[in-house]
Amino acid sequence: MYFWKNLFLMTRSEENYIKTIFHLGGSDSTLIATNAIAEQMETKPSSVTDMARKLAEKGLVHYKKYQGVSLTDIGVKTALSIIRKHRLWEVFLVKKLDFSWGEVHEVAEQLEHIKSEKLIDKIDELLDFPKYDPHGDPIPSKDGKFMERDKQLLSDIPINTKGVCVGVKDTSSTFLKFLDKNNIALGNTIKVLEKEEFDQSLHIQMDGKELHISHQIASNLYVKLND
Amino acid sequence: MYFWKNLFLMTRSEENYIKTIFHLGGSDSTLIATNAIAEQMETKPSSVTDMARKLAEKGLVHYKKYQGVSLTDIGVKTALSIIRKHRLWEVFLVKKLDFSWGEVHEVAEQLEHIKSEKLIDKIDELLDFPKYDPHGDPIPSKDGKFMERDKQLLSDIPINTKGVCVGVKDTSSTFLKFLDKNNIALGNTIKVLEKEEFDQSLHIQMDGKELHISHQIASNLYVKLND
DNA sequence: AATTAAATTTAGACAAAACTAAAAATTTGT
DNA sequence: ACAAATTTTTAGTTTTGTCTAAATTTAATT
Ligand SMILES: [Mn+2]
Ligand SMILES: [Mn+2]
Ligand SMILES: [Mn+2]
Ligand SMILES: [Mn+2]
Numbered sequence: 010m011y012f013w014k015n016l017f018l019m020t021r022s023e024e025n026y027i028k029t030i031f032h033l034g035g036s037d038s039t040l041i042a043t044n045a046i047a048e049q050m051e052t053k054p055s056s057v058t059d060m061a062r063k064l065a066e067k068g069l070v071h072y073k074k075y076q077g078v079s080l081t082d083i084g085v086k087t088a089l090s091i092i093r094k095h096r097l098w099e100v101f102l103v104k105k106l107d108f109s110w111g112e113v114h115e116v117a118e119q120l121e122h123i124k125s126e127k128l129i130d131k132i133d134e135l136l137d138f139p140k141y142d143p144h145g146d147p148i149p150s151k152d153g154k155f156m157e158r159d160k161q162l163l164s165d166i167p168i169n170t171k172g173v174c175v176g177v178k179d180t181s182s183t184f185l186k187f188l189d190k191n192n193i194a195l196g197n198t199i200k201v202l203e204k205e206e207f208d209q210s211l212h213i214q215m216d217g218k219e220l221h222i223s224h225q226i227a228s229n230l231y232v233k234l235n236d
Numbered sequence: 237m238y239f240w241k242n243l244f245l246m247t248r249s250e251e252n253y254i255k256t257i258f259h260l261g262g263s264d265s266t267l268i269a270t271n272a273i274a275e276q277m278e279t280k281p282s283s284v285t286d287m288a289r290k291l292a293e294k295g296l297v298h299y300k301k302y303q304g305v306s307l308t309d310i311g312v313k314t315a316l317s318i319i320r321k322h323r324l325w326e327v328f329l330v331k332k333l334d335f336s337w338g339e340v341h342e343v344a345e346q347l348e349h350i351k352s353e354k355l356i357d358k359i360d361e362l363l364d365f366p367k368y369d370p371h372g373d374p375i376p377s378k379d380g381k382f383m384e385r386d387k388q389l390l391s392d393i394p395i396n397t398k399g400v401c402v403g404v405k406d407t408s409s410t411f412l413k414f415l416d417k418n419n420i421a422l423g424n425t426i427k428v429l430e431k432e433e434f435d436q437s438l439h440i441q442m443d444g445k446e447l448h449i450s451h452q453i454a455s456n457l458y459v460k461l462n463d
Numbered sequence: 464a465a466t467t468a469a470a471t472t473t474a475g476a477c478a479a480a481a482c483t484a485a486a487a488a489t490t491t492g493t
Numbered sequence: 494a495c496a497a498a499t500t501t502t503t504a505g506t507t508t509t510g511t512c513t514a515a516a517t518t519t520a521a522t523t
Contacts, residue, residue: 022510043471056511058472063509075471075518106358116352123350125343131333249480270501283481285502290479302488302501 021122024091025050026060027069028121030080031088035070040077086153093149094129095121096142101132103143110143111185144185145176145195145231161234163199164209164227171200172232179229191220199232248349251318252277253287254296255348257307258315262297267304313380320376321356322348323369328359330370337370338412371412372403372422372458388461390426391436391454398427399459401442406456418447426459 019027029049035041043061047054065072069084080088098120102108108116123129130151133139141147141158149155160175174197177184188194193215202219203212209224246254256276262268270288274281292299296311307315325347329335335343350356357378360366368374368385376382387402401424404411415421420442429446430439436451 020509044469052510053512054471055473055513059510077471102355106355106362108354108358112354116350116355119350119352123343123346125346127335127339128329128333128343131335135333247479271499279480280482281501282483282503286480304501 019087023060023064023067023069024087024122026057026064027080027084027088028091028095030070030078031085031092035077035079036085036088038071038079040071040073040079042077046078089149089153089155091121093151094123096146096148097129097132097136097139099142099144100136100139100148104136104139109185109189111182111189113143114180114182141176143195144180158231159233160231162228163201163211163213163230163232164224166201166232166234168201168204170234171198172234173197174199174230175233176231177229178231184229187226191222193230246314249287250291250294250296251314251349253284253291254307254311254315255318255322257297257305258312258319262304262306263312263315265298265306267298267300267306269304273305316376316380316382318348320378321350323373323375324356324359324363324366326369326371327363327366327375331363331366336412336416338409338416340370341407341409368403370422371407385458386460387458389455390428390438390440390457390459391451393428393459393461395428395431397461398425399461400424401426401457402460403458404456405458411456414453418449420457 026046029046030036030041033041033045033049043054043057046057050057061070061072061078064070064078064084068081069087070078070080072078095117098117099110099113102113102116103110133151139148140156145158145160147155147157158175161172162178163172163174166172174193174195176195177188197216200214201211202214205211209227210221211224211227212219212221253273256273257263257268260268260272260276270281270284273284277284288297288299288305291297291305291311295308296314297305297307299305322344325344326337326340329340329343330337360378366375367383372385372387374382374384385402388399389405390399390401393399401420401422403422404415424443427441428438429441432438436454437448438451438454439446439448
C-alpha cells in the first residue's frame with residue numbers, strides 16, 4: 010500500500026514532525042499529545058492536528074482523535090533515518106570542519122533533509138562509521154539499529170566513584186559553551202570527591218584537576234562508570 | 237534599503253530563479269525573457285511573472301513588464317554565492333566522497349541551498365580553495381570574483397594543435413558517462429591529428445593513444461591550448 | 464454527577480508557489 | 494500599416510503549511 014518511495018517524497022515539514030514525535034517517545038505505540046508536539050515545534054495545536062491527519066493518511070503515524078499520535082513501523086524507520094543523518098552530519102562538522110559541538114545542531118537541522126542515500130553512506134564511511142555524535146547521542150546504523158549507551162547522570166552517582174564523561178542532556182549552545190570554558194569535554198575522566206548536601210553541588214576531580222560544579226551542571230552531564 | 241539579511245531569508249524557489257536568470261545571461265542588464273526562464277526551469281510563464289514581481293519587490297532583479305528581468309547588483313552577488321556553493325559541493329563530492337562527475341549535480345542542487353557561511357567557507361578550506369569544479373566551471377571566490385578560463389571547443393581548434401582538456405559544455409549524466417567509458421577526462425592532453433571534412437569528426441591523440449570522435453563530442457569538450 | 468478547566472478539533476483565512484484559461488501587449492509577416 | 498502569431502500578463506484555482514477564533518471533546522474539581 011505504501012512504498013519506500015514515500016521516504017523520498019516527504020516534505021521537510023513532514024520529516025520534522027516525524028522526528029519530533031520520535032523524540033517525544035512516540036515510537037512504541039505511546040500516544041503523544043497534540044499540545045506536546047506543538048510546544049516542542051513552536052507551532053499551534055491546530056497545525057499539529059492537520060499534520061497528524063496527513064501523516065496518518067500516508068501511513069507514518071497512528072492517529073486517534075483527541076488521543077494523540079504514535080509512529081508506525083514505517084514512521085519509526087523514517088525517524089531513525091533522519092536522526093542518523095542529523096547526527097552523522099554533526100560528527101562531520103566537528104571532525105572534518107572544526108565546528109564546535111555548540112555550533113553543529115543548527116546546520117545539521119538543515120543537512121538532515123538532504124535526499125541522497127549515497128551521500129550519507131559516504132559521509133558515514135569518511136568518518137569511519139562513528140557510533141556516537143558530538144553530544145554523546147548514538148547514531149542509528151543504516152538498517153535502523155542503535156545502542157543507547159549505559160550511562161548515568163553525574164548527579165546520580167555515589168561519592169568516590171569514577172567515570173568517563175560520555176554525553177550531555179542539555180545540548181543548548183549556552184550550556185556547551187559553558188562546558189568549553191571550564192574544559193569539561195566528552196572523554197574526560199571524572200571522580201566525585203564530595204557532595205554538598207545543602208545545594209547538591211559537587212566537588213569533583215577531572216583529569217587531575219579539582220573543581221566545583223553546581224547541581225544544575227551535574228544533572229546535565231552523563232557519565233559511564235568504570236567497570 | 238535592502239540588507240544582507242535578505243540573503244538569509246531567501247526561499248529555495250527564489251534562489252533557483254536568481255541562479256537561472258544568471259545562467260541565462262541576465263547579469264549585465266541584459267533582459268531575460270519570461271519564456272526563457274520558464275523553459276529552463278520547467279515551469280509556466282505565468283509563474284515566472286509572479287516571481288519576477290516578487291524578486292523586483294525585494295530588489296534582486298530589474299523587471300520591465302513585457303520586457304523581461306535582469307539581476308541587480310545584489311541579485312548578481314546572490315547568484316554568485318549560490319553558484320559558489322553548488323560548485324564547491326560538487327568538488328567536495330568528487331574529491332572527498334568518490335562521487336563521479338556525473339552524479340554530483342543532482343545532490344549539489346540540494347546542498348547549494350544550505351544556509352551557513354561558515355560551512356561553505358570550511359568546505360572551501362578543506363578542499364584547499366579549488367578554482368574549478370569537476371566539470372571545469374570556475375568557482376566564484378567569497379567576494380564574488382571568478383576567472384573564466386581561456387578555453388576553446390575542441391571542435392574549433394586547428395589541426396596539429398595540442399591542448400589540455402579543461403571542461404565540458406554538455407554536463408548531462410549521459411554525456412559524462414560516455415566520456416568515462418572512453419577514458420576522456422579533464423587534464424588529458426589532446427592533439428588533433430585529422431579533421432574529416434565530411435562529418436566534422438576528429439582523429440585525435442589523447443595521452444598517447446589515438447582515437448576517433450564525432451563532432452557531437454568535440455563540440456562539447458573544452459580545451460586550453462598549450463602556450 | 465454536574466460544573467469548570469484544559470486539551471483538541473473544526474471552520475475559515477492567509478501566504479507561498481504553482482497551475483489553467485483568458486486578456487492584453489508585443490513582435491512578425493505580408 | 495495591419496492582421497496574425499507569439500509572448501506576457503492577469504484573473505481565478507489549487508496545494509501545502511500555517512494561523513485565529515469558535516466549537517467540541519476529554520479531564521479535573523467540587
Ligand atoms: Mn543536534
Ligand atoms: Mn547531537
Ligand atoms: Mn552542477
Ligand atoms: Mn558543475
